[in-house]
Amino acid sequence: MLAHALLAKQAGCSLIGSLLGDFVRGAPPAHYPLAWRHGIRLHRRIDRFVDTHPASACSVQRLPTELRRWARVALDVYYDHLLSRDWPRYCATPLPQFASTVYRALDEHRHALPPDLVRFADFMTARDLLAAYRDPEVIAEVLVRLAGRCRRPSTLAHTFPFLEQADAGLGGDLAQLYPATLRFARGEVAARQLRPAA
Structure with a gap:
């Protein structure tokens, strides 16, 4: 979530569209603004690019074999942790200020967003989650929450210690x-x- 928001800002694409990418299945709804639809498609192309990049493959290999089926989901979360922790390397705007911009944009457009994103945005804002990603305990909690939302058994809840070991x-x-x-x-x-x- 944090990486997609920052990429949208730095690449000059729709922030809302980029964040919708994880909450819209299939073709982007025709009633969405064109910029949002472009943002959704860009989000998906970015995901494919990341999944096939050698550095991403290297990250997967750093985890035990039995955890690799869910590794890319876990890595998305841990990359956000690393991004927030090393924020000045990637962005000149202070993280709390950037996070507030994201929360405001989501709130401004909440009437047009899918219910799942509205619920997540409310939770994210209440917890100041984008800034809180710096805290390892928050990352462990997020992985447990994701495991609870999976329809099939996953290893996500047990992945954090191995991510931490491979941190460097x-x-x-x-x-x-x-x-x-x-x-x-x-x-x-x-x-x-x-x-x-937008």
Whole structure:
């Protein structure tokens, strides 16, 4: 969530559209603004880019074999932890200020958002979750919550200690992955002449 929000800002794409990417299945609804629909599609292209990047594959290999089926979900969360912890490396705007901007945007458009995103946005804002991602205990809690939402048994609730053990390596992976992903996102925006509205 944090990485997608920052990528949207730095690539010049719709913040709301980017955040909708995890909450919309299938074709983006036709009644959404064009910028939102572009943001949803960009979110999906970013996910595919990350999943096939060598640094991401390296991160998966840092985890025990029995945890790798759910590794990419766990890594998405842990990358947000690393991003928030090393925030000045990636963004000049202070994290609390950036997080507030995201919360305000979601609240401004809550009437048009799917119920699942509205509920998550309310929870995220109440907990100041984007800034709280710096806290390892919060990351462990998020992984447990995600495990509880899975329809099939998952290893997510047990993954945090192994992520923490691999912290230095994962930080190095993200230091390669984020700039590459940002270049990709900017290229996609430029190629499609996407507009950053809301």
